[in-house]
Amino acid sequence: xxxxxxxxxxxxxxxxxxxxxFRWHEDEQGKFSGIVSGREITVTQKGDMVEIxxxxxxxxxxxxxxxxxxxxxxxxxLRLSEDETLKKACQASWGIxxxxxxxxxxxxxxxxxxxxxxxxxxxxxxxxxxxxGAKISENSYAFPTAQRLSGIEESDLAELRAGFRARYIVDxxxxxxxxxxxxxxxxxxxxxxAREKLKSIVGVGDKVADCVLLxxxxxxxxxxxxxxxxRIMNExxxxxxxxxxxxxxxxxQQYLFDYFRNVxxxxxxx
DNA sequence: AGCCAGGACAAGT
DNA sequence: ACTTGTCATGGC
Numbered sequence: 008x009x010x011x012x013x014x015x016x017x018x019x020x021x022x023x024x025x026x027x028x029f030r031w032h033e034d035e036q037g038k039f040s041g042i043v044s045g046r047e048i049t050v051t052q053k054g055d056m057v058e059i060x061x062x063x064x065x066x067x068x069x070x071x072x073x074x075x076x077x078x079x080x081x082x083x084x085l086r087l088s089e090d091e092t093l094k095k096a097c098q099a100s101w102g103i104x105x106x107x108x109x110x111x112x113x114x115x116x117x118x119x120x121x122x123x124x125x126x127x128x129x130x131x132x133x134x135x136x137x138x139x140g141a142k143i144s145e146n147s148y149a150f151p152t153a154q155r156l157s158g159i160e161e162s163d164l165a166e167l168r169a170g171f172r173a174r175y176i177v178d179x180x181x182x183x184x185x186x187x188x189x190x191x192x193x194x195x196x197x198x199x200x201a202r203e204k205l206k207s208i209v210g211v212g213d214k215v216a217d218c219v220l221l222x223x224x225x226x227x228x229x230x231x232x233x234x235x236x237x238r239i240m241n242e243x244x245x246x247x248x249x250x251x252x253x254x255x256x257x258x259x260q261q262y263l264f265d266y267f268r269n270v271x272x273x274x275x276x277x
Numbered sequence: 278a279g280c281c282a283g284g285a286c287a288a289g290t
Numbered sequence: 291a292c293t294t295g296t297c298a299t300g301g302c
Contacts (some may be wrong), residue, residue, distance in 0.1 A: 117283080120283055120284085121282095121283080121284035121285065122281090122282065122284050122285080122298090123282055123283080123284085123298095123299085123300095124281080124283085124300085124301080125282080125283075126282095126300090126301080127299070127300060127301080128282090128283085130300095168298080168300085169298080170297075170299050171296090171298050172284095172297095172298080173298090175285085209285090210284085210286090211284095212284060212285045212286080213284090213285090214284060214285085215283090215285085218283075233283035233284080234281095234282080234283070236283080264283080268283090
């Protein structure tokens with residue numbers, strides 16, 4: 008089954024290449040394919056429309072939620088446009104959507120992301136899935152479940168070349184498996200309590216926790232502060248985000264991140 | 278060769 | 291509460 012939306016609503020490049028996910032890849036024809044919940048999905052731009060394919064029959068609801076298709080981003084943009092810099096970012100970076108990804112995958116992925124660059128993050132995750140994930144098809148593996156990983160040790164992760172992050176992965180897996188980390192419970196917590204809970208995992212600090220809260224639990228008031236956002240904040244918002252961003256700091260963050268990193272990187276004085 | 282990459286953490290002020 | 295060195299790996 009297919010879902011078709013306008014490219015203004017869902018820009019594949021902006022959505023998949025803005026650093027919120029690491030398992031979507033673009034081929035030579037500009038077709039994106041990703042593996043989500045053990046299923047291969049393709050997203051293809053055709054003119055000014057975008058076609059999402061690979062969705063199971065009657066599975067529309069889950070996928071509309073994954074792609075956040077029922078949210079009105081023009082409403083977000085309108086609110087944020089009260090601020091001049093955010094207005095520029097929104098106008099330039101239309102078509103971004105915040106995906107609602109699986110918590111465990113997001114947690115492990117952003118643990119791997121720390122002090123790392125996007126190509127290498129993708130490589131480590133790819134090797135991780137290949138080694139531990141269920142095989143879906145030729146060269147295609149699901150992200151492994153925590154249960155599947157139970158009992159792994161640091162030495163099992165050596166070939167991933169994840170470096171010092173290997174022991175963080177081991178700790179995250181064990182805390183998920185023994186119930187110290189319970190995703191349903193975290194989902195129900197307030198932003199601050201959920202963040203503290205996630206930070207009980209070794210190697211998870213504010214930034215990684217906020218990424219998980221934004222990209223997996225869709226808590227739009229989470230505001231991950233990476234090196235780029237810190238530069239932007241110092242330059243434009245030394246006293247914090249403007250009031251119009253209240254409650255949707257995470258959306259503002261994505262627009263700013265994409266705008267300053269991919270559209271207008273030179274407006275930042277490093 | 279040295280610096281940086283969507284950081285975390287401990288140790289030192 | 292803020293600053294600094296360290297952590298493992300790879301690309302430039």
